[in-house]
Amino acid sequence: MAKVLVLGGGTAGLIAARYLKAEADRLKLDVDVTMVTASERHYMPPLFMEVALGSAEAHETWAPIKNAEKVYGFRVDIDRVTKIDLDNRQVKTEGGKVYDYDYLFLGLGVKYAWDKYKGLAEHGYHNYTLEGALELRKALYGFKGKRIVIYAPEVPYRCGIYPYEMGLALRAYFEAKGLNDVEIKVVHPGDGPARSLGPTVSRFFEKEFEKAGVEFIHHDGHERITEGKLVTKNLELDYDLLIKVPPIAIPDVMAFMADSQDPRWAKVKGPDFRYPGYDDVYVVSEASMPPLGLLTAGVPLHNAAVVSATSILHQVHGGYPIAEFVPTMCLGVGYHTGFTANCEYRWTGSKYERTCYLLFKSPLIKEMKASFYRGWLDSLRL
Numbered sequence: 421m422a423k424v425l426v427l428g429g430g431t432a433g434l435i436a437a438r439y440l441k442a443e444a445d446r447l448k449l450d451v452d453v454t455m456v457t458a459s460e461r462h463y464m465p466p467l468f469m470e471v472a473l474g475s476a477e478a479h480e481t482w483a484p485i486k487n488a489e490k491v492y493g494f495r496v497d498i499d500r501v502t503k504i505d506l507d508n509r510q511v512k513t514e515g516g517k518v519y520d521y522d523y524l525f526l527g528l529g530v531k532y533a534w535d536k537y538k539g540l541a542e543h544g545y546h547n548y549t550l551e552g553a554l555e556l557r558k559a560l561y562g563f564k565g566k567r568i569v570i571y572a573p574e575v576p577y578r579c580g581i582y583p584y585e586m587g588l589a590l591r592a593y594f595e596a597k598g599l600n601d602v603e604i605k606v607v608h609p610g611d612g613p614a615r616s617l618g619p620t621v622s623r624f625f626e627k628e629f630e631k632a633g634v635e636f637i638h639h640d641g642h643e644r645i646t647e648g649k650l651v652t653k654n655l656e657l658d659y660d661l662l663i664k665v666p667p668i669a670i671p672d673v674m675a676f677m678a679d680s681q682d683p684r685w686a687k688v689k690g691p692d693f694r695y696p697g698y699d700d701v702y703v704v705s706e707a708s709m710p711p712l713g714l715l716t717a718g719v720p721l722h723n724a725a726v727v728s729a730t731s732i733l734h735q736v737h738g739g740y741p742i743a744e745f746v747p748t749m750c751l752g753v754g755y756h757t758g759f760t761a762n763c764e765y766r767w768t769g770s771k772y773e774r775t776c777y778l779l780f781k782s783p784l785i786k787e788m789k790a791s792f793y794r795g796w797l798d799s800l801r802l
């Protein structure tokens with residue numbers, strides 16, 4: 421029997437485990453798929469933004485990952501991984517268990533490195549966790565000031581379009597409350613909004629910003645945040661409410677897998693996300709996407725998890741085709757409309773090259789996005 425151990429029960433882990441189990445059953449392969457994940461909750465993090473804006477409740481943002489046992493048929497153990505020993509193919513947990521494996525899929529997400537920049541941990545609000553979103557919701561609801569700054573100290577962070585969607589959603593939020601004089605600024609290291617998604621998506625956001633009166637401001641690097649003030653190398657901005665985007669980094673338990681060139685990321689080998697030197701180990705998280713030229717968001721992660729799962733099946737069941745990194749379609753929300761965009765990828769031998777472009781705009785996108793997230797979680801509700 422081939423033992424596949426999936427660490428992490430987020431988007432990446434769920435997709436990989438689900439795919440592996442379904443294909444192993446279909447092909448009648450003797451494969452055991454076990455997931456070990458620290459939280460009982462499988463979150464859909466984009467819904468944290470809705471929580472902050474009051475259009476979703478906390479309980480709507482997650483579903484019990486243990487239900488995957490009944491729905492998809494693989495085993496789920498709730499436990500925190502404390503040690504990963506690649507040479508001995510062993511994983512140890514807080515609960516004192518030791519798992520051995522033939523194939524290891526690492527889907528442990530990322531760490532939020534709030535301490536990386538002066539003042540970032542102490543000041544401002546965010547909706548990158550459910551707890552953060554609930555605090556931001558209170559702050560927004562009671563907001564009496566004039567100046568809101570949405571601040572990304574560095575790129576890439578989780579979900580490249582988040583600050584733009586948030587800026588535009590906030591304009592609509594305040595308008596609905598009759599507050600039309602709130603200044604909303606997105607302060608970002610890029611030259612313009614959503615540059616990584618190509619010129620047509622970037623133009624979409626530029627136009628939406630113009631319509632909504634949201635300002636994009638480029639910054640040259642972080643200096644400090646104090647109460648009411650953000651200072652970067654080229655700016656000093658006063659704010660009444662700061663919404664911050666966390667820098668991301670490789671999780672602590674995987675720190676030994678960090679790339680020496682940029683220790684935020686895991687060492688990884690394309691095209692199928694293997695850890696160099698260990699053909700039985702796959703690393704699929706936003707900490708392994710940037711070194712391969714990929715974007716840090718759930719949609720490309722979905723693809724990465726499928727590619728890795730097929731690569732594992734290829735090893736278990738010779739001849740099983742390894743999936744290509746197929747085009748990914750993302751949905752983004754603007755001011756009173758939204759867009760879908762497509763990214764196409766080409767493996768160059770060391771990295772993926774991508775071409776992204778806007779497909780169409782529609783006010784329905786917001787509803788589509790909201791129902792996709794809810795439908796995803798509903799699939800785990802019994």
Ligand SMILES: Cc1cc2nc3c(=O)[nH]c(=O)nc-3n(C[C@H](O)[C@H](O)[C@H](O)COP(=O)(O)OP(=O)(O)OC[C@H]3O[C@@H](n4cnc5c(N)ncnc54)[C@H](O)[C@@H]3O)c2cc1C
Nearest residue numbers: 428429430431432457458459465466501529579717718719
């Ligand atoms: C506000 C916001 C908006 C977003 N919007 C979009 C969007 O519009 N489109 C899009 O594509 N993406 C979006 N994203 C990004 C998307 O949510 C993430 O890319 C995706 O959730 C990452 O999935 P993951 O499985 O890699 O990590 P996670 O979902 O973080 O899962 C990691 C899992 O590992 C577990 N874990 C961690 N450490 C341990 C340990 N030591 N032992 C055991 N288990 C452990 C955790 O419990 C968790 O289950 C958004 C994210 C945020 C925060």
